[in-house]
Each structure stands twice: as C-alpha cells, then as structure tokens.
Amino acid sequence: xxxxxxxxxxxxxxxxxxxxxxxxxxxxxxxxxxxxxxxxxxxxxxxxxxxxxxxxxxxxxxxxxxxxxxxxxxxxxxxxxxxxxxxxxxxxxxxxxxxxxxxxxxxxxxxxxxxxxxxxxxxxxxxxxxxxxxxxxxxxxxxxxxxxxxxxxxxxxxxxxxxxxxxxxxxxxxxxxxxxxxxxxxxxxxxxxxxxxxxxxxxxxxxxxxxxxxxxxxxxxxxxxxxxxx
Amino acid sequence: xxxxxxxxxxxxxxxxxxxxxxxxxxxxxxxxxxxxxxxxxxxxxxxxxxxxxxxxxxxxxxxxxxxxxxxxxxxxxxxxxxxxxxxxxxxxxxxxxxxxxxxxxxxxxxxxxxxxxxxxxxxxxxxxxxxxxxxxxxxxxxxxxxxxxxxxxxxxxxxxxxxxxxxxxxxxxxxxxxxxxxxxxxxxxxxxxxxxxxxxxxxxxxxxxxxxxxxxxxxxxxxxxxxxxx
DNA sequence: AGGTCTTGTTTTTTCGAAAAAAACTCGCCA
DNA sequence: TGGCGAGTTTTTTTCGAAAAAACAAGACCT
Numbered sequence: 001x002x003x004x005x006x007x008x009x010x011x012x013x014x015x016x017x018x019x020x021x022x023x024x025x026x027x028x029x030x031x032x033x034x035x036x037x038x039x040x041x042x043x044x045x046x047x048x049x050x051x052x053x054x055x056x057x058x059x060x061x062x063x064x065x066x067x068x069x070x071x072x073x074x075x076x077x078x079x080x081x082x083x084x085x086x087x088x089x090x091x092x093x094x095x096x097x098x099x100x101x102x103x104x105x106x107x108x109x110x111x112x113x114x115x116x117x118x119x120x121x122x123x124x125x126x127x128x129x130x131x132x133x134x135x136x137x138x139x140x141x142x143x144x145x146x147x148x149x150x151x152x153x154x155x156x157x158x159x160x161x162x163x164x165x166x167x168x169x170x171x172x173x174x175x176x177x178x179x180x181x182x183x184x185x186x187x188x189x190x191x192x193x194x195x196x197x198x199x200x201x202x203x204x205x206x207x208x209x210x211x212x213x214x215x216x217x218x219x220x221x222x223x224x225x226x227x228x229x230x
Numbered sequence: 231x232x233x234x235x236x237x238x239x240x241x242x243x244x245x246x247x248x249x250x251x252x253x254x255x256x257x258x259x260x261x262x263x264x265x266x267x268x269x270x271x272x273x274x275x276x277x278x279x280x281x282x283x284x285x286x287x288x289x290x291x292x293x294x295x296x297x298x299x300x301x302x303x304x305x306x307x308x309x310x311x312x313x314x315x316x317x318x319x320x321x322x323x324x325x326x327x328x329x330x331x332x333x334x335x336x337x338x339x340x341x342x343x344x345x346x347x348x349x350x351x352x353x354x355x356x357x358x359x360x361x362x363x364x365x366x367x368x369x370x371x372x373x374x375x376x377x378x379x380x381x382x383x384x385x386x387x388x389x390x391x392x393x394x395x396x397x398x399x400x401x402x403x404x405x406x407x408x409x410x411x412x413x414x415x416x417x418x419x420x421x422x423x424x425x426x427x428x429x430x431x432x433x434x435x436x437x438x439x440x441x442x443x444x445x446x447x448x449x450x451x452x453x454x455x456x457x458x459x460x
Numbered sequence: 461a462g463g464t465c466t467t468g469t470t471t472t473t474t475c476g477a478a479a480a481a482a483a484c485t486c487g488c489c490a
Numbered sequence: 491t492g493g494c495g496a497g498t499t500t501t502t503t504t505c506g507a508a509a510a511a512a513c514a515a516g517a518c519c520t
Contacts, residue, residue, distance in 0.1 A: 023511090024312055025473065027300070051502065061475045063293045066503085070257070070297045074304035082254055083481060085502060098393045105339070163328045167397060253481095255503065281472065291505045296473085313511060315472060463520085470513070480503070489494085 031068040041180035046090040100221040108210040110156035115206045117158035182227040261298040271410035276320040330451040338440040340386035345436045347388035412457040
C-alpha cells in the first residue's frame with residue numbers, strides 16, 4: 001500500500017517533479033505521467049495501449065513503460081490482458097455505484113475521527129486550502145483537481161489512520177476517472193457544497209458534516225450516472 | 231483494482247499454475263511466486279531484495295523481476311527506494327493495529343450484507359469449505375492459508391460489492407504477513423472460532439456473527455502484538 | 461578523531477535487439 | 491458465403507549489455 005499522491009504534495013502546473021537530492025527514476029516519472037493521463041481522461045477508458053505508440057508518445061524504452069504499466073495495473077487503472085498488451089481500465093456503471101457507496105462510508109468514518117481530533121492547525125489548513133480551491137473552477141482541470149483532492153484530504157487530516165487514508169485516496173482517484181467522463185453541470189454550486197462541509201467541520205458538527213459529505217458524493221455520482229444513461 | 235487472488239481460485243500444493251488455453255506470462259508467474267514468498271514470510275519483512283540475487287533465485291531476467299517488483303510495490307508488499315533498489319515492506323506494530331481496526335469494520339459491513347442475501351448455495355459452500363479447512367492445522371502453512379482465506383471469502387460470498395470484496399482481500403493478504411511472523415498459540419481453538427462464525431451465519435444472526443468476527447480478528451492481532459513486544 | 465576527496469567496485473536503471481505470440485491476409489475449398 | 495490454414499506482419503515479452511548511480515575503502519587534510 002504505497003501512498004499514491006505526488007511524493008511531496010506540491011503542485012506544479014507543468015507536472016514537473018520537484019528538484020530533490022536524488023533525482024527520481026524514469027519509471028517513476030512515466031508512471032506519474034501515465035497515471036495522470038489516465039485519471040484525467042486524456043487516455044480514455046477502454047483504450048488499447050500499444051507499446052510502440054507509447055514509446056513514441058512518452059519517449060522512453062519498453063522496460064520503463066512496462067514497469068509503469070504493471071504498476072498501474074496493480075492499482076486497477078490499467079488492465080493487462082495476458083500476452084495481448086494493456087488497456088486503460090474501462091468504466092462501468094455498476095462499479096461507480098458500488099464505489100460511491102464505499103466511499104461515503106469511509107469518508108464518514110474518517111470525518112468522525114477528524115472532527116474528534118481536530119485542532120487549530122486543522123482549521124487553519126482547511127481555510128487556507130479552501131481559499132485556494134475557490135480560485136479555480138472545475139473546468140480548469142488539473143489545478144482544480146489538485147486543490148479539490150487536497151481539500152478533501154485536509155477535511156480528514158486529523159484522522160490518524162494511514163490505512164483509512166490510503167483507501168480513501170485509492171477510491172478518490174478512481175472516481176476521478178468517472179468524474180472527468182462528463183461535462184460539469186453549470187448550475188451546480190460546487191464551491192458552496194465545499195464551503196458547507198468546511199463550516200460543519202469548524203462547528204465540529206459531525207452529524208451535519210457526514211450528511212453533507214454523503215450528499216456531495218452522491219450528487220456527483222448521480223450526475224455521472226445520468227450522463228451514462230444518455 | 232485487480233483481484234489479487236490466484237486467477238481461477240484453484241489450489242495446488244506445488245504452486246503450479248493451472249493449464250489454460252493461453253499460457254500466462256513469465257512476469258505473472260514470478261509476481262505470484264514472489265508475492266507468495268513475501269506473504270508467507272519466506273522473504274522476511276525488511277529484507278533487501280538485490281536484483282542479482284533474485285535473478286539467481288528465480289532464474290529470470292532483470293525486466294521480468296522489476297515488473298513483478300513494481301507490481302508488488304503498488305500493492306504495498308514491497309517498497310522501492312528510488313535508485314537504491316527494493317526491499318520487502320517492513321512490518322510495523324502501528325500498522326497492524328490500524329489495519330485490524332479497518333478490517334473489522336469492513337468484514338462486519340460485508341457480513342451484514344451477506345447474511346441479508348444469503349441463500350442455499352451459500353450454506354452449501356460454507357459447509358463444504360469449512361469441512362476442507364478442518365483437515366488442516368495452521369502449522370500446515372500454504373494449504374491452511376488457502377482454505378482459511380477461502381472460508382473467510384465464502385462467509386461474505388453473498389455480499390454483492392466487488393469493491394468491498396477487493397478491499398477485504400487487500401487487507402487480508404497484508405495481515406497474513408504479520409500472522410506468519412509468529413508461532414501460533416497451541417491452546418487457541420482456531421477451528422472452533424471458525425465453526426462459531428459458520429453457525430452464526432447459518433442461523434442468520436448478524437449481530438452474533440459480527441461480534442464473533444471482531445473477536446476473531448482481534449484475538450489474532452493481540453497474539454501477534456504480544457510477540458512483537460518480546 | 462572526524463571530515464571529505466578519489467578511485468574502484470557493486471548495484472540499479474534504461475535501452476534496444478532477439479524470441480515468442482498474436483493478429484491479420486489471402487487464397488483455397490466445400 | 492463462410493470456414494480453414496499457410497504465410498506474413500504486427501505486437502508483446504524476455505533477455506543481457508551498457509550507462510548511471512550508489513556504495514566502500516583508503517589516502518589525505520585539518
């Protein structure tokens with residue numbers, strides 16, 4: 001169970017890795033790129049991933065690609081068809097429903113514990129991240145995605161269960177693939193929903209926060225499902 | 231999120247893959263072998279995995295090994311230290327505690343739904359698997375591990391949530407690494423605990439089953455923790 | 461002694477070539 | 491028409507060599 005978010009949590013618009021003492025390996029970089037492309041929908045669900053084509057596209061050798069692909073396949077973002085190459089995991093209506101149900105449960109669990117343990121630093125963090133999130137619209141793509149994920153992570157920041165955090169992240173990332181499949185509803189008040197969550201946390205009102213979280217996740221899912229059925 | 235149990239669920243004492251139309255790839259086989267060795271403790275926690283040594287030990291080339299290792303690293307069974315090779319993930323007291331808490335919750339959730347949906351086929355399956363499990367002792371290693379996992383999977387077989395099943399399996403496998411770290415307590419009644427779970431399910435007594443499950447998992451954990459502190 | 465520079469050794473990372481499979485083409489036949 | 495099979499092309503899988511990085515052992519300096 002490796003933490004699957006960028007190592008240091010910093011966000012860079014161009015996707016470059018931050019400089020550090022030890023340069024990261026190529027496999028790592030390509031993994032990150034591919035992962036991002038899959039999550040953002042640039043590599044669309046179900047698409048066959050031919051090694052030759054990827055070699056061109058990402059400018060690296062076979063082994064590097066295959067290492068990255070196996071990694072993604074263990075995460076479930078890519079499926080490997082024995083001896084018939086790789087393919088971006090398809091999106092399935094039922095999986096989305098199933099996943100959302102689990103997500104709601106896990107997020108609520110984490111939220112409960114977060115609100116129990118929350119302190120000043122938490123509040124500061126939340127406000128700061130919310131402020132940053134408010135600068136972007138969902139249609140802004142990458143930057144919005146980044147701060148959105150960060151905000152949701154910050155919401156449950158005081159929850160001291162790495163395993164739970166890990167599972168949350170796993171499901172969050174998977175959901176992103178679905179979210180990107182649809183154009184966003186223009187008369188939905190995204191920011192408002194997040195502000196409501198923020199407020200409930202500042203009030204330490206666990207019941208309210210959990211209810212809002214369920215609504216928030218369910219609403220997104222319903223919109224995606226609606227577009228599925230068209 | 232790929233299902234991480236052997237593809238077809240059959241068990242073979244010698245660990246050979248079942249014959250099928252399309253032979254599986256070498257990477258797949260090595261992944262499975264390495265995975266098993268890590269879970270069974272044959273490759274002990276924290277151990278540095280040198281490529282050269284593995285090349286000898288498993289008789290395959292670099293790429294094959296690295297693909298398998300990356301896969302395991304995505305599952306969290308191995309950690310990759312950028313440019314400093316791989317190592318079996320160490321076991322951590324806190325992680326075990328954390329994981330157990332989550333496991334209890336997920337298992338209970340699944341159990342609830344299973345008991346709701348359970349039917350005749352379920353009962354037959356459970357009895358059959360329990361019978362097979364009863365033929366082995368925990369010290370028998372692989373075969374016991376196999377039927378033990380199968381039994382726990384069968385307990386929640388009617389739960390129709392692939393995502394939940396997936397997460398359960400993930401945590402179950404991880405726990406196995408901890409379980410194997412200790413000699414089993416001789417005056418613990420393993421089989422009895424499992425029979426009690428079986429009975430509660432046949433009675434469709436969800437409350438009882440959930441309580442037993444919590445006890446079952448917690449007891450194992452406590453034994454492991456005790457040996458940690460020595 | 462403690463630090464650090466140099467140099468040689470080990471280990472990991474990355475690449476492209478060769479082997480092995482799979483997919484495709486096209487002619488043949490029923 | 492539709493299925494079968496030989497031969498060809500494409501694509502994947504596997505390997506070992508070469509490059510790059512990490513590590514270890516002394517030599518030297520303060």
